[in-house]
Amino acid sequence: MDNYLEKIEKYLKALSSSERIDIVKEIKSAMLELQNTGLTTEQIIERLGNPKELAKAYLGDAISKNSKFSWRKLAAVFAFCSSFAGAIGMFVLPIISTLSIALMISGVITPIGGIIKFVGHLMGYDITGITIQIGAFTPSPMQFLPTSIVIGVLMFLLGKVLWRLTIKYIQQLVRRRKHSECER
Template sequence: MNTTLEKYLNTVDRHLKPLQVSERVDIVKEIKSSMIEMENEQLSPQEIIDRLGAPKELARAYLGDLITSKKGVSWNKFLCLCAFYSLVGLSGVIIIPALAIIAPVFIGCAFIAPILSAVKLANYLFHLGIPYMEHVGIVLSGIVELNPVVEFLLTLIVSALLYWAGRGAWKLMLFYIKSVSRTKEKISAAD
């Protein structure tokens, strides 16, 4: 067997450390036999690794299957359930509220900032005399005094970045909720 494939197997084995030695050996033997079958089909080592995916993800999939496939009560399953609910409980208290606040605030600022910057630009161009306009926009107090035209262009760039960051935070929150839900369904289905 190729040294690249051996390294792959060692990496998978390392990520399966939470399992008992016998279960780990069985899983590694199963993966090795799959690799040998693929080698017999004239696949290159890189193609075999591409088919199997990242070693960490493969090990994680085996760990998830073992958690959800075992029937009855066992200490390992009980400890895995406790770890899952503790991790979700603690991370959910931090992740969900933070992302739920960050996402709409960033998106809202992405829409409000260009409007305010446009008002400041109009005030500058037409000499409207709107009070407190010097406090609106990108302010670098004492360092650089920006022209309102340049400031408007910079605000558009920053607003685009804020919108993408807010949208990314929203998608990340939805991904987190869906992944926790899927894992919960797997664990519930195993019972």
């Protein structure tokens, strides 16, 4: 049983240590309850199934509990994708989650660039390294700050939407997995 629990913990390494410990304790408790009913270790492990599959189910649940972003949750998404989401999910989820983070970070950085460019203009400096060009439109120094704020807000919101879509997709995979396990 210890070997089984060690494998579970290994597959859950993307989660925080407290989450991992809680999950392993829960599984160990379930194993001990089954053992008290007279089942052998082999029967218990057979009933629980493949440790990788069980860990993936817990990993999916942990990711889908809330949609707030954290770097640890991003690592958990990648771990989930590599072992659970199938061929499409292995490419789609990492791309969408990485893009969402990039957009949220860019959404914060873009207005900062706008502030720097605007303050530079007010002080008489032309900061050429910070530019915005949308098609043929290049904002004047006075238009640069509001334009960068609008673009930053739009990028940040799009990033949040993509992050929520990532979490929703994982929730769907977990629900489908639980539904297929119930039918067995």
